[in-house]
Amino acid sequence: MxxxxxxxxxxxxxxxxxxxxxxxxxxxxxxxxxxxxxxxxxxxxxxxxxxxxxxxxxxxxxxxxxxxxxxxxxxxxxxxxxxxxxxxxxxxxxxxxxxxxxxxxxxxxxxxxxxxxxxxxxxxxxxxxxxxxxxxxxxxxMKTICTCGKKALLNGRKIDGRYVFEGEQVAIDKLDNVEYQSLCPNCYFKYKNDDLDEK
Incomplete structure (x- = not known):
């Protein structure tokens, strides 16, 4: 079957x-x-x-x-x-x-x-x-690792090299400066807190 x-x-x-x-x-x-x-x-x-x-x-x-x-x-x-x-x-x-x-x-x-x-x-x-x-x-x-070496579970979006946490769900080929990075939960929340602190 x-x-x-x-x-x-x-x-x-x-x-x-x-x-x-x-x-x-x-x-x-x-x-x-x-x-x-x-x-x-x-x-x-x-x-x-x-x-x-x-x-x-x-x-x-x-x-x-x-x-x-x-x-x-x-x-x-x-x-x-x-x-x-x-x-x-x-x-x-x-x-x-x-x-x-x-x-x-x-x-x-x-x-x-x-x-x-x-x-x-x-x-x-x-x-x-x-x-x-x-x-x-x-x-x-399918497993992969974060930049810190831990298991990555999440996906981070970067615009001009900086992580962002707001925007449309799909942003493929909309901006040349968009990239994605696999992240472990610890790094995800660290970058998210850094983003909030900057605001």
């Missing part, structure tokens, strides 16, 4: 790199894995991009109103049978998209492995991730 998997981790935990490794493993065995990602993720355009410098073309770009179940059915009719679906930046998908991925696993018997963040830079859940935490058959944490 196919399952819906959620592999989450803070920034820099190797999610996109792992996704591409899984895609390669399927290809090496003569099986078909397709990669999908939300159009919201502008980084890399129609490619999955890893911080290690590797990238891979996406098979389906998903818009906010798309029905993934319908798109996958269409793909299998027009192109070929799918053995696995790999989803990058799943946190940007809508609740209905996660329901559709669950339906793909249940009714089309295609395993779906989703990679993404659990929370944003304000410790709030993303819509896609929150729904996955309720529906996924399997949930796995």
């Amino acid at each position: 196919a399952k819906l998997y959620f592999r989450y981790g803070a920034m820099n935990s190797g999610k996109s790199t792992h996704l591409m490794q899984v895609a390669y493993n399927y290809q090496e065995r003569g099986l078909k894995a397709i990669i999908i990602k939300p159009k919201t993720d502008k980084k890399g355009g129609s490619r999955v991009v890893s911080r290690l410098g590797v990238s891979q073309e996406v098979d389906l770009l998903i818009d906010k109103d798309d029905d993934i179940f319908v798109e996958v059915e269409k793909y299998t009719r027009v192109k070929e049978q799918i053995n696995c679906i790999l989803v990058d930046e799943v946190q940007f998908l809508k609740k209905h998209h996660i329901d559709e991925l669950f339906k793909v696993a249940a009714l089309l018997d295609i395993s779906v492995i989703c990679y993404g963040l659990r929370t944003d830079f304000q410790m709030n859940g993303f819509e896609g991730s929150s729904r996955l935490l309720l529906l996924a058959h399997s949930i796995e944490e």
